[in-house]
Amino acid sequence: MKKYIRSRLIQTLVVLIGVTLLTFIMVNVAPGDAATVMTEKITDQAAIDRINAQLGLDKPYFVQYFLFLRNLVFFDFGTSYFKYKPVMQLIIEGFRVTGTLAVTIILFALVVGLAMGIMAALNRGKFWDQLIMGLSTLGMALPSFLLAILLQYIFGLKMQLLPLSGLTSWQGYVLPSVTMGMICAAEVARLTRTSMLDVLGQDYMRTATAKGISRQRIILVHGLKNALIPILTFLGNSFKAILGGAVLVETVFGLNGIGRLLVDAIMQRDTPIIQGVTVYIAMIFVLVNLGIDLFYGLIDPRIRLAKDND
Amino acid sequence: MKNKMQKQWLKLLTFFAAVTVFLVGCGGKGGSNGGDGEPKVLKYGRSATQMTTLDGQLSTTADVIQPARLVAEPLYTYDKDMNLTPLLAEDLPKTEDNTTYTVKLKEGVKFHDGSELKADDVVFTFTRLYTPETMSTNTFIADMIKGAHALLEGEADALVGVRALDDYTVEFELEDAYAPFPYVLGSEMTMIYPKEATEKAGADWGVTTFVGTGPYKFDEFVAADHFKAVKNEDYHGGEVHLDEMWIYNMDENTLAMEYEAGNINSALISNKMAGNYADSADLHKIEAMGIFEVVFNTAMEPLNDKNVRKAFAMAVDKEALVNSFLQGNATPATSAIPPKVLGHTDRPLTPADPEGAKKLLADNGYPDGVKISTWVIEGNELADAAVVLQEQLSKAGIDMEVNLVDRATYLDKRNAGEIQTVFRNWYKDYPDPDNFLYTFFHSNATPNRTPDWGKPETDELLSEGRRLPMEKREAHYEKIDKILVEDEVATVPLYYPVFHYLMNENIEGIVYVDGLLDFTHANVVSK
Numbered sequence A: 001m002k003k004y005i006r007s008r009l010i011q012t013l014v015v016l017i018g019v020t021l022l023t024f025i026m027v028n029v030a031p032g033d034a035a036t037v038m039t040e041k042i043t044d045q046a047a048i049d050r051i052n053a054q055l056g057l058d059k060p061y062f063v064q065y066f067l068f069l070r071n072l073v074f075f076d077f078g079t080s081y082f083k084y085k086p087v088m089q090l091i092i093e094g095f096r097v098t099g100t101l102a103v104t105i106i107l108f109a110l111v112v113g114l115a116m117g118i119m120a121a122l123n124r125g126k127f128w129d130q131l132i133m134g135l136s137t138l139g140m141a142l143p144s145f146l147l148a149i150l151l152q153y154i155f156g157l158k159m160q161l162l163p164l165s166g167l168t169s170w171q172g173y174v175l176p177s178v179t180m181g182m183i184c185a186a187e188v189a190r191l192t193r194t195s196m197l198d199v200l201g202q203d204y205m206r207t208a209t210a211k212g213i214s215r216q217r218i219i220l221v222h223g224l225k226n227a228l229i230p231i232l233t234f235l236g237n238s239f240k241a242i243l244g245g246a247v248l249v250e251t252v253f254g255l256n257g258i259g260r261l262l263v264d265a266i267m268q269r270d271t272p273i274i275q276g277v278t279v280y281i282a283m284i285f286v287l288v289n290l291g292i293d294l295f296y297g298l299i300d301p302r303i304r305l306a307k308d309n310d
Numbered sequence B: 001m002k003n004k005m006q007k008q009w010l011k012l013l014t015f016f017a018a019v020t021v022f023l024v025g026c027g028g029k030g031g032s033n034g035g036d037g038e039p040k041v042l043k044y045g046r047s048a049t050q051m052t053t054l055d056g057q058l059s060t061t062a063d064v065i066q067p068a069r070l071v072a073e074p075l076y077t078y079d080k081d082m083n084l085t086p087l088l089a090e091d092l093p094k095t096e097d098n099t100t101y102t103v104k105l106k107e108g109v110k111f112h113d114g115s116e117l118k119a120d121d122v123v124f125t126f127t128r129l130y131t132p133e134t135m136s137t138n139t140f141i142a143d144m145i146k147g148a149h150a151l152l153e154g155e156a157d158a159l160v161g162v163r164a165l166d167d168y169t170v171e172f173e174l175e176d177a178y179a180p181f182p183y184v185l186g187s188e189m190t191m192i193y194p195k196e197a198t199e200k201a202g203a204d205w206g207v208t209t210f211v212g213t214g215p216y217k218f219d220e221f222v223a224a225d226h227f228k229a230v231k232n233e234d235y236h237g238g239e240v241h242l243d244e245m246w247i248y249n250m251d252e253n254t255l256a257m258e259y260e261a262g263n264i265n266s267a268l269i270s271n272k273m274a275g276n277y278a279d280s281a282d283l284h285k286i287e288a289m290g291i292f293e294v295v296f297n298t299a300m301e302p303l304n305d306k307n308v309r310k311a312f313a314m315a316v317d318k319e320a321l322v323n324s325f326l327q328g329n330a331t332p333a334t335s336a337i338p339p340k341v342l343g344h345t346d347r348p349l350t351p352a353d354p355e356g357a358k359k360l361l362a363d364n365g366y367p368d369g370v371k372i373s374t375w376v377i378e379g380n381e382l383a384d385a386a387v388v389l390q391e392q393l394s395k396a397g398i399d400m401e402v403n404l405v406d407r408a409t410y411l412d413k414r415n416a417g418e419i420q421t422v423f424r425n426w427y428k429d430y431p432d433p434d435n436f437l438y439t440f441f442h443s444n445a446t447p448n449r450t451p452d453w454g455k456p457e458t459d460e461l462l463s464e465g466r467r468l469p470m471e472k473r474e475a476h477y478e479k480i481d482k483i484l485v486e487d488e489v490a491t492v493p494l495y496y497p498v499f500h501y502l503m504n505e506n507i508e509g510i511v512y513v514d515g516l517l518d519f520t521h522a523n524v525v526s527k
Helices: A002-029 A034-038 A045-055 A062-072 A085-120 A128-142 A144-158 A170-200 A201-212 A215-243 A247-252 A258-268 A269-299 A301-309 B002-024 B061-069 B119-130 B149-153 B195-203 B250-258 B271-279 B305-314 B320-323 B356-361 B381-394 B407-415 B433-441 B456-467 B469-486
Strands: B040-046 B075-076 B084-086 B100-105 B162-166 B169-175 B216-222 B227-230 B244-249 B268-269 B283-287 B290-296 B328-330 B370-377 B396-403 B423-428 B491-505 B509-511 B516-518
Touching: A002 A062, A002 B509, A034 A045, A045 B149, A062 B075, A085 A128, A085 A170, A085 A215, A085 A269, A085 B061, A128 A170, A128 B250, A144 A170, A170 A215, A170 A247, A215 B516, A247 B075, A247 B244, A258 A269, A258 B328, A258 B407, A269 B100, B002 B370, B061 B216, B061 B516, B100 B216, B119 B169, B119 B195, B162 B469, B169 B509, B227 B283, B250 B268, B250 B271, B250 B320, B250 B423, B268 B271, B271 B283, B271 B491, B283 B456, B290 B381, B305 B356, B305 B370, B305 B381, B305 B491, B320 B328, B320 B370, B320 B381, B320 B491, B328 B356, B356 B423, B370 B407, B370 B423, B381 B396, B381 B423, B423 B433, B433 B469, B469 B491
Parallel strands: B040 B244, B040 B268, B370 B396
Antiparallel strands: B075 B084, B100 B169, B162 B169, B216 B227, B227 B244, B268 B491, B283 B491, B290 B423, B290 B491, B328 B491, B509 B516
16 A cells, blocks of 8 residues: 555655646736736836846746756745736635635535435335436536535625625625535535436445445444445645635635636636645645545445455 | 324424524625724725725726825825815925925824924935835826836936925926926825825835824735735824725626625715616716827728718717616716816717718718727727727718727827727826826827827927916817817717715715815715
8 A cells, every 4th residue: 555655655756847847838828917917007027027037938948947946845936927926825725715716615425415305216216216317417517616606695795695696704604605516516416316226226235234234323333334446536626726726616606715816827827826726726636636546545445455456 | 104204394493593593693795884882984985996005106096096195195086176276285396397396294294103294205206106116107297297207217317307495395397387286285195195104115015004193003904805004193284084995896686785784884886876766866977087088099090081980970879878878877078178177168069960971971082981990808898889889880970890809908009199089088197288198199198098199289288288388278278179079080088987986874974186086075974
């Protein structure tokens, strides 16, 4: 297992270098730079050149990239050109918001999606199954911004139960989490239903029933545990995607998360933020993938054994 | 079995009821009128994605200037009729030759840190504007001051054109006569900062600390999210009624809902959104001092041909643009200088004549019409206007390709002179024709602003306009406007914009001054 983790960490390093290089190339190939955006109203070329020099954008590309890599070792991404704060501080502030959002969304999706999926599987072909599957289809088809505005309208404007936007209190997380959570829950419900139906027909389930184990225990311990792999894969991917920034939801609900930070930076060509957030997202993807793989091993001994043999 | 199910439902209902009761306890953002000893709070929202600093030397957008202006002030301001009036100065600047201006400061004006406004602070502010390390994006605003360019280029270490004659007297010396200079001293880009506090704050200035002489004091700033300011009890400009003043950046749909929910008291909304409130007494309309226009890159064919530019102008249906697309929320433009600005010419609106335009093209060697292109910023009002014009122009045989790009790409192409037809808007930095015409049509000012019109005759007239005494400038600018709009068709003015904002009926004292909502004497009252 240690060997496996070590090789994955080496892979991580290679991926990170590749990502930083690709990002650097893309940022520099894209038309427009920070100085152009910053000096929108200045017509004096000398002034534009001076600002370029002050930002270090006049140096040769390989020097800029080398300096970026050198600072990366110390997790120093520099200072934002437009937000006037160290990028690391901005990422930490954004992560607090997006990370909390990701956890609450996944928890919501897990609880609601699993419950709906199990209920649908146990009532296959009946009213509850059809209702739940209908709702989950609707949930997956509904665009997130529409759902967000709908929830804002009902719970924020009409009922005035929850804040419409902002994060002045923890309640500010409820509507954005439910918005994204409902969409994830819809997919989790479908996956759970399919997996559970597959598992419920297995011999070991009949054996468990014959042994007189309670129905609740059979479903949750024997059934759900074995049905969990595809669900975990989906939730892991969703978790990564949300941590990478839930731009729409963050924008509609006015949350200063990673998504908004990155999109604003791309629009303004705020290179330090673009590079910093890209590295952060790459790390999240690699680490969450590693976490998922390790977790597979915990719930499926066949995978654990295969890895041990590697 | 039925009993068991009922119990489960009951549990579920109880759970949801408990969650609901719990959530009801949470408060919104709502303002307060100060009843029962509560602070008087006004909350204002707008889309302000660029509200990333409060330092007015680093940005020209209202996203920054609007919150910054609560705290800091320039030497002059404007009354509701756009007449320049003293704010930190005793009276209007004195000048004999439009080259040297003397400003007498009010005595006893205090910054929020307790220090007194002195001439040294004014010298410091202007010096900071032109110090390269500041990386100011607004150096164009006062670069007529003697030595501004030298300081900016690193050839000098002081701004020789701004001098403190004594503690309360400042002298500005310009490179050349510039009649509208007093307006420059009323621009938010020249808000006066306290020397000591600004130097001490360094890079944190405008981010975690910001000190001025304004009606409100800096309290809390979260970039691109909100700014909270609190009452300045010692304000030199009269009583301030509000205890707290908040400005929020919000997505427009959210903004409207927050307003309707009563969580904010006032909101700046787009013209499109204003249609939803057409019958509401809360809706207020402001005629902004600005212009939306199309200008041509005459370095590129076929727009180097005046006849093509003329055909373009003939084909544009400004009335339809304003009445249909903008739902009447603008005024069709016929002059390159907006109304209420010296030199504005109130020409009659000529109806669109696509057939005439087609004939003009055919008579001048374009029997099959012409192909032109434009680049516009996606999501911008100008992008929508370009699409409307694309349809109108097609009737005259002008095939205009519209390319949608992001802001940075647009600016890159604009600076490189690669945009053939430029759709642009401009809101005044100060209410003088020089700010609208020199800025865009003088070769000194336009190298990075496509199109580089830069004709020697126009250059001479625009330079002369700067030097002329005020009383002779009106006729002069009317003449330049005629050349640009009628004779040369360097520009096709489209419309003069309006703003809309929503305001609760219990808000008083908000006035629109100099392109911004002025909250100095705003009040929340019980009705």
